[in-house]
Amino acid sequence: KQEVTQIPAALSVPEGENLVLNCSFTDSAIYNLQWFRQDPGKGLTSLLLIQSSQREQTSGRLNASLDKSSGRSTLYIAASQPGDSATYLCAVNYNQGGKLIFGQGTELSVKP
Amino acid sequence: GAVVSQHPSWVICKSGTSVKIECRSLDFQATTMFWYRQFPKQSLMLMATSNEGSKATYEQGVEKDKFLINHASLTLSTLTVTSAHPEDSSFYICSARDPGRGGYTFGSGTRLTVV
Numbered sequence A: 001k002q003e004v005t006q007i008p009a010a011l012s013v014p015e016g017e018n019l020v021l022n023c024s025f026t027d028s029a030i031y032n033l034q035w036f037r038q039d040p041g042k043g044l045t046s047l048l049l050i051q052s053s054q055r056e057q058t059s060g061r062l063n064a065s066l067d068k069s070s071g072r073s074t075l076y077i078a079a080s081q082p083g084d085s086a087t088y089l090c091a092v093n094y095n096q097g098g099k100l101i102f103g104q105g106t107e108l109s110v111k112p
Numbered sequence B: 001g002a003v004v005s006q007h008p009s010w011v012i013c014k015s016g017t018s019v020k021i022e023c024r025s026l027d028f029q030a031t032t033m034f035w036y037r038q039f040p041k042q043s044l045m046l047m048a049t050s051n052e053g054s055k056a057t058y059e060q061g062v063e064k065d066k067f068l069i070n071h072a073s074l075t076l077s078t079l080t081v082t083s084a085h086p087e088d089s090s091f092y093i094c095s096a097r098d099p100g101r102g103g104y105t106f107g108s109g110t111r112l113t114v115v
Helices: none
Strands: A004-007 A010-014 A021-026 A032-038 A043-051 A056-059 A062-067 A072-077 A085-093 A100-102 A104-112 B003-007 B012-013 B019-026 B034-037 B045-052 B065-075 B074-083 B090-097 B104-106 B110-114
Touching: A004 A085, A010 A021, A021 A032, A021 A085, A021 A104, A032 A062, A032 A072, A043 A056, A043 A062, A043 A072, A043 B104, A072 A085, A085 B003, B003 B090, B003 B104, B012 B019, B019 B034, B019 B090, B034 B065, B045 B065, B074 B090, B074 B110
Parallel strands: A010 A104, B012 B110
Antiparallel strands: A004 A021, A021 A072, A032 A043, A032 A085, A056 A062, A062 A072, A085 A100, A085 A104, B003 B019, B019 B074, B034 B045, B034 B090, B065 B074, B090 B104, B090 B110
16 A cells, blocks of 8 residues: 655744654655645645655755655755744655645644 | 636535535646545545546545536536535645646645534
């Protein structure tokens, strides 16, 4: 069964800290992996998309890595800010145009 | 990037009535759209895959007659919750594949409350 797991479920850090969110998947034959952010009561905002042939993607203070062999991806957030507080979701796609399989999310709180 | 517009953002309806939620792809065509349901503090649960011009594909355990999906054009998919009951109250989100950048783009979601 294809499953995606995210740890930790919740994380609280002081402003300015660098942090890492983890995502693991049971089937390593992925097509791509996508990280999303969700604010309370809102839809999902795409942060980074990593194709199966890539090892990392960067956007501003965000860096996502992918290690297919170990079935893991990490989202690194540098110099965290209170505005980064949200739930971060990892989703794996096994076929182009196919459905996403989501992790349970990590709820991040950055304290001023 | 591609934008998916979802309406309404919230709706309150009486038990027994039907509610329609629209999902539109702006500036791009989406032959396939996905409908998700999300309970508080939980992740997204895929309900069905909407295919333009053909029947939707429902996930196991999702009632086809309760959640009617219509994908009549390349830019519009609708989800109708029929004979809604309080247990149907939830957050519903649609998504489509972003043809330009790959990956998926999501609507802003619809908060349905059945009273």
